[in-house]
Amino acid sequence: MSxxxxxxxxxxxxxxxxxxxxxxxxxxxMGRRLAAKLALPFVDADQEIEIAAGCTIPEIFECHxxxxxxxxxxxxxxxxxxxxxxxxxxxxxxxMNPATRQTILDKAISIWLRADLDLLVKRTxxxxxxxxxxxxxxxxxxxxxxxxxxxxxxxxxxxxxxxDGPPEITHQRIVKALAxxxxxxxxGNNRRLEP
Numbered sequence: 001m002s003x004x005x006x007x008x009x010x011x012x013x014x015x016x017x018x019x020x021x022x023x024x025x026x027x028x029x030m031g032r033r034l035a036a037k038l039a040l041p042f043v044d045a046d047q048e049i050e051i052a053a054g055c056t057i058p059e060i061f062e063c064h065x066x067x068x069x070x071x072x073x074x075x076x077x078x079x080x081x082x083x084x085x086x087x088x089x090x091x092x093x094x095x096m097n098p099a100t101r102q103t104i105l106d107k108a109i110s111i112w113l114r115a116d117l118d119l120l121v122k123r124t125x126x127x128x129x130x131x132x133x134x135x136x137x138x139x140x141x142x143x144x145x146x147x148x149x150x151x152x153x154x155x156x157x158x159x160x161x162x163x164d165g166p167p168e169i170t171h172q173r174i175v176k177a178l179a180x181x182x183x184x185x186x187x188g189n190n191r192r193l194e195p
């Protein structure tokens with residue numbers, strides 16, 4: 001099924017669509033593309049956290065610690081999920097917070113962008129603003145995060161593999177998976193679907 005054959009009307013999306021996954025999986029890029037496809041607003045949770053805090057995420061980590069960041073993240077995501085339907089990208093640790101995860105599972109359709117280690121290392125090396133990767137060897141840190149987080153990310157409603165190539169391929173996979181999910185569950189009730 002080509003992307004041209006897959007059509008999702010914004011009016012058919014009953015809940016906010018939330019992208020979860022590790023840093024470098026492509027949540028922001030894919031979120032923007034999906035929002036454009038669905039004619040819905042796009043919101044980046046990390047940007048909203050920075051706006052609410054009045055400083056950058058690295059500054060929050062440095063000045064206040066990870067726990068303060070996670071507490072703010074939980075409040076911001078809960079607020080965003082109370083707003084009109086949109087596409088939301090979240091930080092890599094957001095879905096790990098049990099309260100945030102439950103809010104997402106209750107109020108949204110969650111899509112896990114799953115990526116392999118080589119792809120994550122390649123993509124995260126492009127930017128120097130990832131606090132968790134500044135504490136040691138990025139490859140080892142990402143590997144440890146995969147071991148810890150992938151079983152939890154697997155609770156998402158939909159799983160899509162992020163492709164190391166043209167972004168359009170991953171975008172098409174997301175659109176097809178979401179369309180199949182909405183066809184099976186038009187009310188958006190959280191039932192996991194892996195394409």
